Amino acid sequence: MARLMDLGMDRLRNLLLEMGRLSEQTVATAMEAYHLGKNLQEVNRWSSKLKQLDDQVSELSIELIARFQPLASDLRYIKASMEISYGFYRYGRYAHDIMEVLETFGDLAKCDHTVVEASAEKTKEMIKLSVEAFANKDVDLAKKITSMDDFVDNAYRDYIRKLMKSRKVDLRCALSETLILRYLERIADHATYIGNSVIFIVKGEEPAYHD
Amino acid sequence: MNVQKEQPARMTEEGVLRAAGDDLAKKTAESTDFAAKIRSVDLDAWFGKTQALKRINLGIRPNKVTAIIGPSGCGKSTFIRCLNRMHELVPGARSSGRVLLDDEDVYAPGTDPVLIRRRIGMVFQKPNPFPTMSIYDNVAAGLKLTGMRRGKNLDDVVRNALQQASLWDEVKDDLRKPGTSISGGQQQRLCIARAIAMQPEVILMDEPCSALDPIATAKVEELMVSLKATYTVVVVTHNMQQAARVADFTAFFYLGKLIETGPTASLFELPKEELTERYLTGRFG
Numbered sequence: 001m002a003r004l005m006d007l008g009m010d011r012l013r014n015l016l017l018e019m020g021r022l023s024e025q026t027v028a029t030a031m032e033a034y035h036l037g038k039n040l041q042e043v044n045r046w047s048s049k050l051k052q053l054d055d056q057v058s059e060l061s062i063e064l065i066a067r068f069q070p071l072a073s074d075l076r077y078i079k080a081s082m083e084i085s086y087g088f089y090r091y092g093r094y095a096h097d098i099m100e101v102l103e104t105f106g107d108l109a110k111c112d113h114t115v116v117e118a119s120a121e122k123t124k125e126m127i128k129l130s131v132e133a134f135a136n137k138d139v140d141l142a143k144k145i146t147s148m149d150d151f152v153d154n155a156y157r158d159y160i161r162k163l164m165k166s167r168k169v170d171l172r173c174a175l176s177e178t179l180i181l182r183y184l185e186r187i188a189d190h191a192t193y194i195g196n197s198v199i200f201i202v203k204g205e206e207p208a209y210h211d
Numbered sequence: 212m213n214v215q216k217e218q219p220a221r222m223t224e225e226g227v228l229r230a231a232g233d234d235l236a237k238k239t240a241e242s243t244d245f246a247a248k249i250r251s252v253d254l255d256a257w258f259g260k261t262q263a264l265k266r267i268n269l270g271i272r273p274n275k276v277t278a279i280i281g282p283s284g285c286g287k288s289t290f291i292r293c294l295n296r297m298h299e300l301v302p303g304a305r306s307s308g309r310v311l312l313d314d315e316d317v318y319a320p321g322t323d324p325v326l327i328r329r330r331i332g333m334v335f336q337k338p339n340p341f342p343t344m345s346i347y348d349n350v351a352a353g354l355k356l357t358g359m360r361r362g363k364n365l366d367d368v369v370r371n372a373l374q375q376a377s378l379w380d381e382v383k384d385d386l387r388k389p390g391t392s393i394s395g396g397q398q399q400r401l402c403i404a405r406a407i408a409m410q411p412e413v414i415l416m417d418e419p420c421s422a423l424d425p426i427a428t429a430k431v432e433e434l435m436v437s438l439k440a441t442y443t444v445v446v447v448t449h450n451m452q453q454a455a456r457v458a459d460f461t462a463f464f465y466l467g468k469l470i471e472t473g474p475t476a477s478l479f480e481l482p483k484e485e486l487t488e489r490y491l492t493g494r495f496g
Binding site for chain 1: 451452455479480481482487488491492493494
């Protein structure tokens with residue numbers, strides 16, 4: 001027999017799935033804008049929408065706790081949902097920040113996109129995995145995200161080190177790429193946190209630490 | 212994105228219980244690795260031919276609140292009534308195994324059950340002050356039976372018990388009024404004061420708030436938590452949120468078996484046994 005609380009839990013899950021899809025699309029579109037050198041305004045609209053959805057998840061989570069005083073896996077799911085929702089919202093927020101970089105720095109066609117685009121590909125893959133890991137409560141996928149985080153971290157750090165050793169730097173390219181790599185690195189961190197939350201839902205294990 | 216439809220794990224209660232029962236030896240080991248104030252060892256209990264408790268091994272930590280939870284008929288009330296030998300007062304009821312109070316078997320031959328019940332007091336579901344007695348006499352009744360005479364000492368004990376039960380300020384000017392003249396919540400605290408007056412070591416509470424409104428319930432819950440500084444408290448409750456609020460440790464019973472026990476926070480957030488998970492999340496039946 002379905003429980004009364006399941007109506008709310010299903011709504012919570014659907015909200016998060018919607019956020020997952022939208023945040024994946026938002027980051028992908030921001031990176032497409034970088035690739036094409038275009039300002040795609042829908043990124044900012046979707047980023048705002050993700051903030052609204054995050055607020056809805058928080059309100060619904062609090063309502064479920066107040067109404068049903070959930071325990072065990074229900075409690076873990078609601079607790080993790082708030083963290084996952086925040087992660088999806090942050091994906092959107094960093095996509096918005098990437099758009100701001102494009103607006104601020106203007107034409108980046110002359111810059112070498114290789115490092116940023118490689119990092120973006122890995123980050124988008126991590127986002128996709130985080131959404132799927134949540135949707136299917138898949139611990140293996142969640143663990144895979146963590147193992148990918150180093151690639152994006154290293155791309156950012158290696159780029160900074162390389163810049164510091166360079167004698168001649170195109171400031172427009174150096175600053176914009178540094179910022180975008182930093183945002184991608186943060187998105188990848190949030191993907192890792194979402195993976196950790198999926199593991200917490202399924203197994204109750206807390207990660208040893210958060211970066 | 213490939214989203215699979217969620218399939219909740221299904222297993223019959225019987226199947227899960229069988230699996231849990233197979234693991235009882237392990238549970239015994241888990242439950243005995245600390246100094247308990249009171250401990251049941253291989254405790255069985257029957258009502259006639261019906262077995263109500265099956266090999267319960269559970270240690271109750273001193274100066275803590277331990278909650279016993281589980282669905283109706285799981286044996287939780289029977290369990291606490293075995294702890295102070297009240298179970299044997301029911302015609303046809305019997306038990307086997309041991310109950311150790313500070314390592315002393317309360318069922319050892321020659322042990323006086325009345326003395327045991329003095330050391331292990333009890334508060335019941337429905338407030339049951341003696342209807343013909345005043346508030347004062349309700350608290351003093353047990354002491355008078357032990358031969359204590361009315362006087363300053365008795366007055367002090369009554370006041371102290373009422374203070375510990377957080378009732379003194381509300382009744383200090385009405386001590387001669389009937390015990391039944393006060394509200395249900397106050398009557399329950401009067402019963403707690405009556406138990407405290409006997410200076411027990413352990414206080415057993417069997418659904419002490421089920422007949423009370425939320426405000427009276429909150430007062431009794433606050434009382435449970437404050438009492439553990441002096442006493443060991445065991446509370447049977449149907450209300451899982453109450454267990455979550457007051458208990459340091461929780462034990463889950465099902466069909467006469469102890470399924471799982473542990474610190475309340477971890478048992479309620481991450482139960483080890485599937486049966487516990489299903490009970491806590493309301494997925495029984």
